[in-house]
Amino acid sequence: MRVSFPYMGSTIVYGKLLELLGHQVVMPEPPTRKTVDLGVKYSPEFACFPFKVIMGTYLETLERGVELFVTTGGQGPCRAGFYGELHKKIIQNMGYDVDFIVLDPPWRDYEKFFRQILTLKGDNSWFKVAEVIHTVYKMCKSVDIIEKLITTVRAYAGDRAALNRSWRDILTAYSQIETARDVARVEEEALRVIEKYDIKLPPQEKRIRIGIVGEIYVVMEPSINGNIEEILNSLGAETERSLYLSTYIDETIFPWIGRKEKKKLIKKASGYIDLNIGGHARLSVGQIVDFKDRGFDGVIHLKPFACLPELISESMLEKLSADLDMPILSLSIDEQTAEANIMTRLDAFVDFIKYGKAYSKERVSLSV
Amino acid sequence: MKIGIPRSLLYYYYYPFWQTLFAELGNEVVVSDPTSGDQLNEGVKESVSEICVPMKVHIGQVLNLLEKGVDLIYIPRFVSIRRGITFCPKFLGLPDMIKNSIAAVRGKILTHEIRAKTDDISAYKNYTIFRDIFRVSKGELKKALEAARQNWLKFRALQQEGYKTEKLLLGEKEKREEGLLKIGVLGYVYNLYDRFINMDFLDRLEELGAKIVTFEMLDGDIVDRFIKNLRKPMFWEFTNRLMAAGYHFINSADIDGIIHITAFGCGPDSILGPFLEIDAGQKNKPFMTLRIDEQTGESHLITRIEAFLDLLKLKKRSDIA
Structure with a gap:
């Protein structure tokens, strides 16, 4: 069939x-x-x-x-x-x-x-099914590791276009795997390819790191969210999402694996959202707090227009931003979204963070 | 204490319950003013722009109660009133949203979770926090809950007998008008009975000669049986009820047409709508969707209702001939 x-x-x-x-x-x-x-x-x-x-x-x-x-x-x-x-x-x-x-x-x-x-x-046979699931799961984990690496180093890459091409090639290689051993081979190969670019990360205090949270579909799908991660990378900011494929699979198929992480996020969201209200709204709020705790410089909240659960989390972003002293930008995505609009707003957002960083350093140096 | 109840959302379904409950516990009950343009504008200012108009109305009502100087504003968190089915996410997160978006209201919200098996929400276990807040004994609270339940059951019985909900809430009794055409009106109580946001929609229908039937006028069994038999019910309590009523209307020969009145951006209705529309079409039952929000124009609404009813009258005449 x-x-x-x-x-x-x-x-x-x-x-x-x-x-x-x-x-x-x-x-x-x-x-x-x-x-x-x-x-x-x-x-x-x-x-x-x-x-x-x-x-x-x-x-x-x-x-x-x-x-x-x-x-x-x-x-x-x-x-x-x-x-x-x-x-x-x-x-x-x-x-x-x-x-x-x-x-x-x-x-x-x-x-x-x-x-x-x-x-x-x-x-x-059931044995075969288990083997297939094992292989695919391994693949997800592996793809996620490489993707996180890409969205970090791409912010400092000299030849971004070449790096993007390599990333596409890596994904093609993943799509051809057949066994768990293939996964390990492709991953090693991918790491080698990225290493060739010889990208040096700047010192910790100069790095700009932005977290992306929100509704799973628009967060995970670059062709829908206007390639937001690539844009942010090109503006010199590293990105990390709240959701990767393996997080999603952990949640839906192997709920016991992600339980500890989930508990932590729920705790961080308490006082803001105290009940699972559907989608990832409660976890989104937890993630925002978590990104702050991990020293990120800003968070972008993405949702499809009129998304039910994420509207509730959006309603408290202002308070979250004030409580955490961290800029948060919320974007609604739908068929009317214009690329130029997203570009301009991201550009302004990153500028704002850069300025804030420079300014606070000045303040520190003045006080010394 | 002065307890404020916003005249929005489930006020239109549970007010008789709440009113008796808080009065029995020795409080003064204050209801916010009926929705008005100014009040709604204040609500819109404090809301997320994309949220549905009933939520904006609710926020306006809460602000109105703050002005009235109440001690506590009652915003319960409705989680479930049927096994396996919850409320729309906006209801689930309602107290969280209010608390985290309106600074002035912090510390003034009276909230607790409501979980029940049926729409009778009087089970004692949901109200245990009331004992400390109102300093009453278990027995007194139970007695107040029972009185509230009785009053609410009376209200529900009158609704099913065909008395107007909007009048019953004001303590008046008036039957729904009879009319030439029988129209099934599908909509959540807070859209049907807030005269401001729906621009007197029900009265206008009646003036034009329609007899109105809504979901809460139906026998509870029809709804319960329908939901029980669904292979996969929707996740949202009142959406299921509308679905049950909708299919009941589609299959009732004496219903001339169906009007679905829904708020701009209502998520559950965006899923419900197509099901009813497709199946009404297949059964040849006239079906119209009316969408309302804070910018709806009155003349647009009237024109559409008039046109719809005119068509139904023509259809009826040609059916008879």
Whole structure:
């Protein structure tokens, strides 16, 4: 069966998972302006932006003969948990003959969950399934390590374009792995490639580090958030996100692995948001505090327009910024977002931080 | 003590409960003034720009209560009133949002979590913090809760008999008008009964000869049974209720048309809307969505209602002929 899935983050992970299980995978392409327009046309006006983009990629991949979409459902109370059902309703109403597997948390309906897993498992042995999951998980961890390294050194790279090309090559190499041993090989190779650029990090006090928090889709997907990390890097700031692929997988598939980290963040968010209100809102707030504690210079908060949970965290950014004495910039992303707008605001934000840094140093030196 | 209750959000569903509860505990209950332009503008200033208009109204109401000099403002955190189903994230984070965005209100918020199995929210376990705050014994609190429950049940029964919610909340009794056309109106209580933000939408419908049916007028069993039978219910309590009512209207022969009134940027409704719209279309039931926010123009609203009702009248005539 020809299988596809929503485009999100490093799609190589989902692609790899299904491919290693022997399915015929139709890889969704990164969303373009055309994808977005297509998605917007067939989505409810007030559905959030990720819904529309995913709709667009579904419709594009449908042209390439997809018979089954695999996606995840959820528990709510964020809207994303209902995407699968609504996409299905709209796409089937448009007259397409396509099946959906919406993976909900097993406790909602054990029998259904088991049936779905059996469909995906196909003729593979359980041992093979475990091996595949192990390999893909390793790959995620490894991709994340390299990505964090890239978004740090890119801020000081002389030839950024070349470094970006190398990064793309590295991702291609990852997409061709087959075993856990391949992962280790590709990682070593990647580290060697980056080392060749011979980038020296400036002394600690001169580095500008910016954390990025917010709604998972816009935080993780560069083609949606206007390549925000690359822009910040080009302005001379290092970046780190609150969410990487492996954090997401830890959360949804292996919740016990990330539990300690999560507890820490929940504690840091207390007094601001005291209950899980859906999405990552509570953790976003915890992350903001955490970035400050780790000495970051500023935080960018990203959300799709009218995102339910992140609106609550946005409402307290002013207070957070004052309490923590750290600049925070909140950006809403949707189909109307203009690149020039994001550019200008990021430019001003980084300038502001640079100025603040220089000024506070002056203040210190004056007082001495 | 003077307890302030904002005239917004679930005030339109639980006020009779709250009013009795706080009065029984020996407090003076102060309700904020009905929504007005100035009050809403104040609310908008203190809100995140993208949030839905009911939340902006709520913030305006809280500011209004501060001006009235109340001791505490009651902002409960509604978590769940049905197993496995919660409220919209904005309700879940409501006290957090208010507390962290309005400096003047800190220390004046009375909040606690409400978790219940049904929309009867009188279980003692939710209210234990009241004992210290109002210095009452367990027995007294339980008695007050029971009185509040009785009053609220009476209110719910009257709603189902077809009395106007907006009048009942003011202590008056008036039946919904009869009319030529029977219109199913879908909307959250805080959008339906806030006359300012919906510009007297219900009265206008009635003036134009419509008999209105809303979700809280339906028998509770219809709603409960529907939600129980859903393979995957929505995550949000009142959205599910609207969905139940919506499908009930779609399948009722005596309903002439359905109007879904929703706030700009309402997340749950953006998911609910397409389901109802697609299925109403398939069943050939006229369906219209009206969107309201702080900038809605009155004439636009009237024009659309009039046009919709005119079409329904034409349809009815041609159906009979």
